[in-house]
Amino acid sequence: MPVRASLLCASLAVTLAVAQEPAAEAPGDLPSERIVVLSLTGEIDALSERVLEKQVAAALEVEGLRFLVLEIDSPGGELQASRNIAFNLANLEAVTTVAYVRGRALSGATFAALGCDLIAFGPGGQMGDAMPLRVFQDLSVEVAEKLISPVRADLKFLAEKHAGYPALCAEAMADPALTVHRVELRDVERGRVDVVWLDGEAFEQLRWSRPDDVLAEEVVCKAGELLSVNALQAQDMGFCAWVSRDLDELTRQLQTEFSTGPLERSRESVPAWVDVVRLITWWPVKSLLFVVGIVALLFAFATPGTGLPEVTAAVCLGLVYGGSYLIGLADYVEVLLLLLGLGLLLAELFTPSFGLLGLSGLGCLLASLVLSYQTFVIPDTSFEWATLEASAAKTLFAALLSFLGVFVAMRFLPNTRLLRGLVHQHTLSAGAGEGAASGRLTTLAPEGALGRALTVLRPVGKVQIGEQVVGAVAEGDFVDPGDAVVVIGHRGSEAIVSRRPEVQAAPPPGATATDEGGGSA
Template sequence: MWRFCVLTLRRHLPLAALLLFAALALEGQQVLAQDRPLSRNTAVIIRLDGAIMPFTYAYLERKLDEAKDDTVDIVILEIDSPGGELNASLDIAKMLSEVDWAETVAYVPSTAMYGALSGAAFAALGCERIVMGKRAAIGDAGVIESDGNNPFRYVPEKQRTHVTNRIVELAKLRGRPPALAEAMVEKDLDVFQVRNTKTGQETCMSQKELDAAKDAEDWEKGKPVQETLGGNFFEANGERAVELGLAESNAESREELFEQLNIVGTPKIIKWSAVDTTVLVLNHPLVTALLLIIGLVALYIEMSSPGIGMGILTAGLCFALFFWSRFLGGTANWLELVLFLAGLAFLGVELFVLPGFGIAGLTGMLLLGASLILASQGFVIPHTRDEMFTLIRSLSVLTGAMLAFFIMALFLNRYFGSLPILGHLALKPPTDGEAALEHTAAEQALAVGDTGRADSALRPAGRARFGHRMLDVMADGDFIAPGTPIQITRISGRRVFVEPAKEE
């Protein structure tokens, strides 16, 4: 019996060894496959440079849509920014955290002038992975405000609580130490390196986190994070950020980053386009004021010389550029456009249906002003000093544009007919001979009740034809369209007043 077992074992031993070797090799391949991320053939780089403004959010939103259309696997956000506007920074971080069609990687190179500071740190925390050069910087995101007496002032605790909660939730979502994210905003928060004695997990926690932890007895508090001591906002270089678990890895060049991410080929760089430059220029306060002035003056010219169409086309172009730049700049929505169109409608009712100036005209002007102001800012009611300054700037631009318009309107009202180009658009006054004939005819032949036809729009002044005679007349009441049959209602000196002829 034993002899038979030994012979059988010897006979099958090579086969068993071969099967065992194959099983071990297969398991090894599976382990390697799990440890090594799959190569990705598509990636794009989007640069986040300079101060963060509402325009920056809209810009990144457009670039992310472009990357999504390219069906990429990785979006690399290359950051070199000192931060900027608070709400825009938080919105950018939220937008990046909600990207589910690609992996988002924040890359802060050592060559960056600023790194990822203040609001730019929020954007980095919104990404799935943070890769930094060893000398790059991240953090220092204290919320400050400015006024005339103190250019930079740390905001009160009540105002920064919302920011702290948002940034802590973002860190938890991405599996980063919430205490380090909070220490970027709270300068008096001391953070410690801790270790779980049961699991061996190492992370960073604040004292209040340790006290509130359900397994507080399992955490061993180590040395404090030096960057959080002394009442400073937390800021760390790339090497330290990796050590503390805030960043995933270090990369000193794009090539090293591509190798870490197993990117094949050179990723596409989504660059700043001519449209982005145009939108940025049109959002400048001086250019905004110029657009408003030209648009208002063009409307005035159209009212002074109706029927030509150049004024209304120019005004339409100016206001279209204004709202287009605000839409792409991230400060306007459909509400502002609806308010603007409603304001024009009320003014139209006031001018053409209810002559004079009353409730409709005042409402129209208020709606127009509100739409132009709201389209220039990303909020309705200011809650911070920075928002108050933005509102003051918007009001200043609108007020300056209105003053310039009134000055130009007075100038055009006096010299319109003598200007080289615009003079051809205005109704020419009659020559001395024509005026003498007209006045003689008016004095000798015209009488109340005589009928004729409006030769131009009467708003209220204009020209009308009575038989073979052309006279200056005034609409007595509502404005009168060109070609409308009219009749004389009264004559006061050389002024002839008319109204639409009554149908018999």
């Protein structure tokens, strides 16, 4: 009896203790959390990086955010932009990031996937082939190896950041020199069979040192190839956590794996202006806008005050540098070089320097265009040097188009109906001044001869000296129509004149009255 009573008391005590413990919260009673979906589709470039950066910043402000899902279907793109996206995602600590490889995650998109905390695949998902062939395909083996080395290092770092990702497989996605063996290896001490991934040298050493423990071997990536994996292969290697038919299934898998409450899913939309900016920053369009802007700028210098060339130049150059600024390719350096180049070109018009100022201004404009194609000023790595060469080639193409455009514009456009009124081509009639001639001097007017401006001189225009109408260049202030001028020199057949405001009221003795279009006696 005492023993039975003791057992009864102990049972009652345990029952009371269990009753006092709080019951585990049922999944339906857990608070709801948020999952935000971002998209990375199409070719990856600096614009993709900037848009995704803004989307991540907006998503992090969502209250109750638990998961950030990056839905990927991309063939890759620019290496630097892909790398920046990957490391920005890898550095996020306040949220769990999940890459959902819905279609392709090739080349640079592989970086983005490996930068996330978890990777899920769609049924047709594919990842790998991460060497930027468009940059390396024309390089020698030695130079290509130097460029591949930092890419391998980045992929290895991202793979080792996550437990279970085989670093060798990640490196083989970028380096065709690697061979990857899948080996089923017996672990005698633990009594199990492990799957390991080895390169050719490591596999040969293992085969000689532990031949009885190698149960099976398969070459999954041969030398000369880049590793690319599907959903099942990615699961076998440890890259893929789940295979999900769609986002709904992925949401359920996340909820089950992390024992969360209900997950409310939303998607960050891509801004409508992205497609427009991508078009104007595409390098052929960007080069064409630069060419049109330069040609319009020269027309504006040649026929100042007409309005259309000035507006065209401002719009085209504004799109070139404004679009680059929006995606982070242009900074104050490019803008300063642009303004300096325009200033030097203007100075060449007012201060003849045998073309030195003009060439310097053109050099500044081309330098600003080179920098607008890249994110750095001075190259440091071998990849940046390769990028600089590509930027210089694009700029050279734009420069050649500019020279061709200037030639065509000066040769044909002034004769078109649209631009005929912008360029002064006609000879003034006799009514504009007694004895007006055809516009060419038979004898150069002597220095000191007085005349009157017939058109605005900013600084080029027409003046009447005596009985002749001649082309003239104003030195100093701009000259308005009707202002008195004096000849102070010559440049070829053009007269260099200066404004004489004191002559406006009454011409000096010995000069033909300026209100009648006269000159010096």
